[in-house]
Amino acid sequence: MKKIMNSFFVFLTFILFFGVLPCTAQDWSLQNGNVWSRQADALKYSTEQAADRNSKTVSKLEHSGENDWAFGEQNLINVTSCDVFELVADLKIEGIGSVEISVITRNKAGDVVRWDYGIKKIYGNSTWTTLRSTLMIPQDIETIEPRITGSNVSTVWLDGFTVTKIKSPETPVKNAKPIKFENQFLTVECHPVTGTFSVTDKRTDRVWAPSPTYNKNLIAFPKEDSSSGVLGLLDMETLTKYRATITLESGLPELVVRLDGKGTLPEEISYPPPFTAKSGDRLIVPMNEGISYPVAEKDIIVKRLIAYGGYYGISMAFWGQIDDATGAGMMAIIETPDDAFIDFTRDSAELLQINAGWKSSFGEFRYPRILRFIFLDKGGHVAICKRYREYSKKIGLFVPLSEKVKKNPNIDRLPGMANFWYWDHHHHLDMINEMKQFGIDRILWSNGYRAKPETIIAINKLEHVLTSRYDNYQDIMDPAQFDKVGVQGIVEAWSHDINWKEPNGNWRKGWAVEQKDKTLPKIHCAIMCDSKSVSYARERISKELETKPFTARFLDTTVAASWYECYHPDHPMTRSDSKRYRIELLKLIGDLGLVCGSEAGIDAAVPVCEHFEGMMSLAPYEVFDAGRNMWILLDNVDSVIERFQVNPVLRLPLWELVYHDCVVAEWYWGDNNNRIPKVWRKRDLLNVLYGTPPMYLFTQEHWNKYKQQFVESYKTTTETARATTYAEMTDHRILSPDRLVQQSVFSNGVTVTVNFGEKPFQLPDGSILNGNDWKLQNLTSQ
Numbered sequence: 001m002k003k004i005m006n007s008f009f010v011f012l013t014f015i016l017f018f019g020v021l022p023c024t025a026q027d028w029s030l031q032n033g034n035v036w037s038r039q040a041d042a043l044k045y046s047t048e049q050a051a052d053r054n055s056k057t058v059s060k061l062e063h064s065g066e067n068d069w070a071f072g073e074q075n076l077i078n079v080t081s082c083d084v085f086e087l088v089a090d091l092k093i094e095g096i097g098s099v100e101i102s103v104i105t106r107n108k109a110g111d112v113v114r115w116d117y118g119i120k121k122i123y124g125n126s127t128w129t130t131l132r133s134t135l136m137i138p139q140d141i142e143t144i145e146p147r148i149t150g151s152n153v154s155t156v157w158l159d160g161f162t163v164t165k166i167k168s169p170e171t172p173v174k175n176a177k178p179i180k181f182e183n184q185f186l187t188v189e190c191h192p193v194t195g196t197f198s199v200t201d202k203r204t205d206r207v208w209a210p211s212p213t214y215n216k217n218l219i220a221f222p223k224e225d226s227s228s229g230v231l232g233l234l235d236m237e238t239l240t241k242y243r244a245t246i247t248l249e250s251g252l253p254e255l256v257v258r259l260d261g262k263g264t265l266p267e268e269i270s271y272p273p274p275f276t277a278k279s280g281d282r283l284i285v286p287m288n289e290g291i292s293y294p295v296a297e298k299d300i301i302v303k304r305l306i307a308y309g310g311y312y313g314i315s316m317a318f319w320g321q322i323d324d325a326t327g328a329g330m331m332a333i334i335e336t337p338d339d340a341f342i343d344f345t346r347d348s349a350e351l352l353q354i355n356a357g358w359k360s361s362f363g364e365f366r367y368p369r370i371l372r373f374i375f376l377d378k379g380g381h382v383a384i385c386k387r388y389r390e391y392s393k394k395i396g397l398f399v400p401l402s403e404k405v406k407k408n409p410n411i412d413r414l415p416g417m418a419n420f421w422y423w424d425h426h427h428h429l430d431m432i433n434e435m436k437q438f439g440i441d442r443i444l445w446s447n448g449y450r451a452k453p454e455t456i457i458a459i460n461k462l463e464h465v466l467t468s469r470y471d472n473y474q475d476i477m478d479p480a481q482f483d484k485v486g487v488q489g490i491v492e493a494w495s496h497d498i499n500w501k502e503p504n505g506n507w508r509k510g511w512a513v514e515q516k517d518k519t520l521p522k523i524h525c526a527i528m529c530d531s532k533s534v535s536y537a538r539e540r541i542s543k544e545l546e547t548k549p550f551t552a553r554f555l556d557t558t559v560a561a562s563w564y565e566c567y568h569p570d571h572p573m574t575r576s577d578s579k580r581y582r583i584e585l586l587k588l589i590g591d592l593g594l595v596c597g598s599e600a601g602i603d604a605a606v607p608v609c610e611h612f613e614g615m616m617s618l619a620p621y622e623v624f625d626a627g628r629n630m631w632i633l634l635d636n637v638d639s640v641i642e643r644f645q646v647n648p649v650l651r652l653p654l655w656e657l658v659y660h661d662c663v664v665a666e667w668y669w670g671d672n673n674n675r676i677p678k679v680w681r682k683r684d685l686l687n688v689l690y691g692t693p694p695m696y697l698f699t700q701e702h703w704n705k706y707k708q709q710f711v712e713s714y715k716t717t718t719e720t721a722r723a724t725t726y727a728e729m730t731d732h733r734i735l736s737p738d739r740l741v742q743q744s745v746f747s748n749g750v751t752v753t754v755n756f757g758e759k760p761f762q763l764p765d766g767s768i769l770n771g772n773d774w775k776l777q778n779l780t781s782q
Contacts, residue, residue: 037063038065042067059159063097081140082168084137084169089160094154095152101161103135124502136237173192174193192231195220197231199330201253204326209276213348218233220232221241229247242271242365244258264365266360269365270355277295279351280325282321286314288655289655289656290652303343303344307337310559315601316654317333318334322380339575392659399606401610413442416442416718417718419613419666432462438711439714443464446470470554476510476526477494484520488525497571499528500567527561534581560598583607596611597612599614600614611664613669617645621640623641635676649738653690660724660746661725666695672697673695674702694713724746741754750777
């Protein structure tokens with residue numbers, strides 16, 4: 001008898017009360033199904049005779065919600081590591097949803113390790129399809145639970161679901177000697193049994209060993225060539241084979257790891273395992289401007305950062321791990337970043353560790369994945385950044401402002417120019433003139449779209465001012481919703497130019513817009529396919545410049561959002577394609593004679609951007625929901641802001657050490673200098689140390705209330721920025737044991753020292769630097 005439970009709460013009660021009993025049968029088939037949906041009563045079960053299956057009685061699952069659902073028996077199958085099972089289900093689906101087969105894996109304690117191990121999926125409007133998944137049981141897994149899952153609005157028909165234990169097609173490596181090779185700096189030892197490698201740095205005697213607690217379901221299998229640094233790897237979840245080639249660079253303390261494969265890559269792959277950490281190590285992470293984590297740091301909130309988007313990712317494709325006491329350590333450069341990410345995990349001692357991985361490209365492996373490991377005997381985070389700066393030059397990303405200004409002389413206005421988002425609709429020119437009377441003379445006026453054409457023309461006549469406006473070529477709203485939310489995005493792009501996140505036409509959701517009736521839920525925009533953005537932008541911007549001659553432009557989301565795949569049959573797109581189209585869009589801004597800015601920032605856009613709004617802000621630690629209600633100042637300082645965002649003990653100017661002379665970095669508009677007045681001074685001092693200008697978002701009311709603080713903030717922050725914009729940051733030093741006194745050095749001789757603490761500090765030259773103060777030396781203003 002079918003047990004039909006149409007409520008999550010009923011389903012959960014059943015599990016808690018009756019429990020889930022394991023079985024030991026090698027062959028399993030679905031007999032009695034239970035249904036669950038995240039939205040109560042959204043999933044209905046029935047049976048029917050299928051005309052297209054010779055009138056056979058099949059199961060029918062109708063899901064009316066947008067979220068996920070599940071169908072299964074809750075019977076657990078006892079398993080052993082390296083057992084191999086084949087899952088087979090005959091399915092048909094109609095609608096915009098998807099349906100998958102997979103198993104839940106649980107450890108000895110009964111805890112869920114994976115909810116969707118061995119997942120295989122089909123999308124809406126598919127005819128009868130036999131879904132087949134062959135998987136191997138990972139280490140420490142005790143039971144599996146087969147089930148059918150899906151999401152979004154759809155109707156699914158099921159004609160049988162079986163799980164069968166089969167013979168393993170591959171025998172894991174049991175006995176093999178390590179393979180060793182070396183140069184004058186490093187000794188590499190490959191371990192064919194585990195498919196891993198370790199590195200010994202001869203200069204420091206440190207052994208960089210793979211973390212023994214890390215398991216991403218890759219095991220080793222025999223290779224014909226066992227005399228070189230080539231390891232055979234088997235993905236236990238898909239039984240796909242890969243080849244890892246470890247190459248030691250001649251005459252350098254560097255090695256390259258290349259991962260080759262072909263065919264299907266359903267989700268992602270992670271390799272190699274992270275290196276073990278030791279007490280006193282610090283992780284170096286280019287999250288936006290940059291942060292560091294002592295490996296013993298407790299909850300850092302972040303679990304994954306992508307390398308293919310600037311907002312919740314890494315702005316440069318590397319990470320590092322150094323010994324705080326000596327500056328020795330290692331760094332890893334992700335040479336294939338377009339589908340890459342880094343994960344934060346912990347070892348058995350609860351120490352932080354990082355490893356890299358890659359998403360599939362259109363569900364396939366497609367191209368080699370490459371990591372370069374560089375080992376350092378000194379220099380710490382500065383040496384890491386300088387090595388990456390060399391790499392950036394080699395691959396063509398490094399384009400200094402001194403070169404960009406030759407194409408557009410207006411770029412020469414950027415040094416020491418504060419970014420102002422004035423949120424009132426009127427009196428723009430009056431506000432700028434008043435600011436100039438108070439000594440605020442270098443102004444990027446970013447909210448110019450609110451100003452009239454004659455106002456923009458008048459502002460352009462002022463000295464040391466750039467006029468800019470907001471623009472967006474991602475979010476587009478269904479015109480049928482305009483009466484509820486107003487006009488949003490490019491009307492002409494709906495719906496043929498929408499990005500499909502799945503082959504069934506399920507479009508990718510973008511920004512959620514408040515309805516005019518704010519008691520109703522927000523309505524999501526769709527994301528426009530990047531392949532279509534340049535043509536729309538060229539037409540729109542060129543036409544507007546005829547009446548509003550802006551000198552700059554800010555493109556929201558362009559490099560903040562991740563590179564997207566698109567499954568639309570008329571304009572399919574990989575993440576690499578997405579990146580290329582986004583760079584073309586930003587290049588268009590420069591080609592039209594405008595100074596180009598974009599959100600957050602990533603170094604793929606360095607050649608075509610002059611300033612990044614948000615690079616100074618660490619995105620995971622911003623003001624909550626920082627993209628909304630930015631004009632509302634906040635009285636309270638969230639603990640996350642103090643612990644991470646404005647904490648110089650953890651922050652590092654990694655971006656400045658690589659790209660200070662290429663792109664100007666600013667705070668995010670909802671996480672700006674003046675957003676939280678209580679930490680305004682801390683943000684100003686970070687600007688001073690980094691040689692970056694401030695960002696303000698304000699109204700006439702804010703100006704009247706905090707006028708003196710605006711003036712003081714501008715004078716504090718812009719002096720260093722003006723003097724160093726075209727200069728490389730050559731060094732960054734931690735001068736005090738508590739890391740609260742720091743110093744930056746620039747290639748033109750300018751040195752700035754900041755004391756973030758409360759107590760005075762005696763500098764090496766004998767002078768005293770008061771708390772919450774700074775000292776500028778060798779200043780040559782521009």
